Amino acid sequence: MSTATATHDEHHDHGPAKGLMRWVTTTNHKDIGTLYLLFALVMFFIGGAMAMVIRAELFQPGMQVVDPQFFNSMTTVHALVMIFGAVMPAFTGLANWLIPMMIGAPDMALPRMNNFSFWILPFAFSLLLSTFFMNGGGPAGGWTIYPPLSLQMGDGFPFMIFAIHLAGISSIMGSINIVVTILNMRAPGMTLMKMPLFVWTWLITAYLLIATMPVLAGAVTMLLTDKFAGTSFFSAAGGGDPVMYQHIFWFFGHPEVYILILPAFGIVSAIVPTFARKPLFGYSSMVYATASIAFLSFIVWAHHMFTVGMPVVGELFFMYATMMIAVPTGVKVFNWVSTMWKGSMTFETPMLFAVGFIIMFTIGGFSGLMLAIAPADFQYHDTYFVVAHFHYVLVTGAVYSIMAAAYYWLPKWTGNMYDEKLGKMHFWISTVSVNVLFFPQHFLGLAGMPRRIPDYSVQFTDWNVISSIGGFVFGASQLMFAYLVYKTIRGGEKATDQVWEGAHGLEWTLPSPPPYHSFTEAPEVK
């Protein structure tokens, strides 16, 4: 490959600068993608450590390890860190690395802004985590920060709000960059309906982010002025309404859960065809299904608040609208299964994670359908059943897809093959332990164990012990992943350009590792 020589020439102005400042001032999409992914990995372990505290406390009934206030701040910050610090930056990192390579562009459209949108994040999360050292401790009112409870937080309150503002600004800027890149930077011949599904799902995700993140920013700004400026948006005494916060929050919050899963759909749609050695079944139906899910996500928000006292008509509307989402999601699952049908399948680690995603995400989808049934939700609401549901879609869904993506593209990024044996071990230990961790929580929830409470009745003990053991094993097994990534970056068997026998797409035509600027000359798109 002739372009590869340019990267080895340090004096060439297209090569990376040296030292630490390379990473601070970089405007290169690959450098920024790497920064995002490493940041997400660090946050994954910080949020994971908080989950370990939660599972340690719930290992036995009664109060053992931490006091209730700290326990509540663990559940709250675990969620905030995992959603805004781990999963979203990981997807943005993947987008940065892959979208220019997939559409035949030299870099992202707005490289300077790309640098800003990453470097805001470390500040945002330093602000958030610094609240633990303040008078009153970290946020403990749940990640949804419902008033009036959230307004009782101590000195850290404005720090948490500003952390959310900053993280929001970061992801809005990242999304704008992605939309502009996809719309303006495609190689000639790369029509919209030829784009890989990862690019499609990210395009739609970026629009969701641009439409909803500012609404969250507005909601938390209202909280801020309610606390400090004497407004009463959510204070009944001043003519406001705390339930209105829930409506505004979930107007953001429901599209947010699709922000956390649509890029995962794109990743799985890239991996399954490669290892089934067949083209993706129903490409255009996948695109339309993604778009329908995005549209529906705006009209289902109140299913998070069935128990606030809505009229029956409202309950019915949100129940049916929610159930309707199962249709496009089902289209996707059937398409993946049809892609595998009669394919020559092999099960390298990325494929294992992708198949694990399809099976376990579907389990999470089904428990979601159960929660969508408004009358039944009165029993499930705020129990461990909800916790089990969203961890199946977020851990074995979103996180599994990110793991799959890391294994799938790591050889392309680093030029080295990862340790397949270690990867498979990571998959199997994770998959067994994650089910030991979360499956019993379905039973706990159906039996009535409430979420966000540090203590429980003794009849819940057995399943909690099992769940905690699964949690510790799952947490520990992620260290294998960190080690594997480190080992792959350091060296290993050299990867070919195509890496995987069945891989198709522009990124696989580049050398491994790809040159610093992906396509300085637009590739030919067939």
Place this chain on the structure above:
Amino acid sequence: MATGLQRRNDRSFVKIALVAIAMFGFGYLLVPLYDVFCEITGLNGKTGRIDEAEIAARYQPDMTRLVTVQFIANNNLGMPWEFGPGVESMQVHPGKVYATSFKARNPTGHDMVGQAVPSVAPTKASRYFNKTECFCFNQQPLAAGESKDMPLRFIVDPNLPGDVQTLTLAYTVFDVTQVAMK
């Protein structure tokens, strides 16, 4: 990079950034929209307000029907006032104005200001419950140890759906001393 592409990218950036800013505004727009929606549908148990002078022109008293109106009083967390209805329930004819009162006492050693917030159940009846005079229209100051009879005049709309035989009017009193003293 071609400057034409650069310009196109910048233009796209501005357009999409404007959408983001507009959505921030939309978040705030949801507040009045929410209030209007609740007012039209009567969700949230918000009650109506009416001028006593308008009543004769709008409503004919329905002397054939009797509806029970129950009164409930609650204190918000941390509000020390003794607060309760003068009578627990009344039998009323729709279309006719009735008067009652709530009693409040400030048992603390300092002056306070309270704000009562009403809610009517069932919610579908809340649109038909109108007040001509209510202590909830204003903040109520009470000096240390002072007690007060707070008047309420109301009328039930004769168009109240036939299956509603009982209305419950609940007040929650909030401590707004801090805000009111500013």
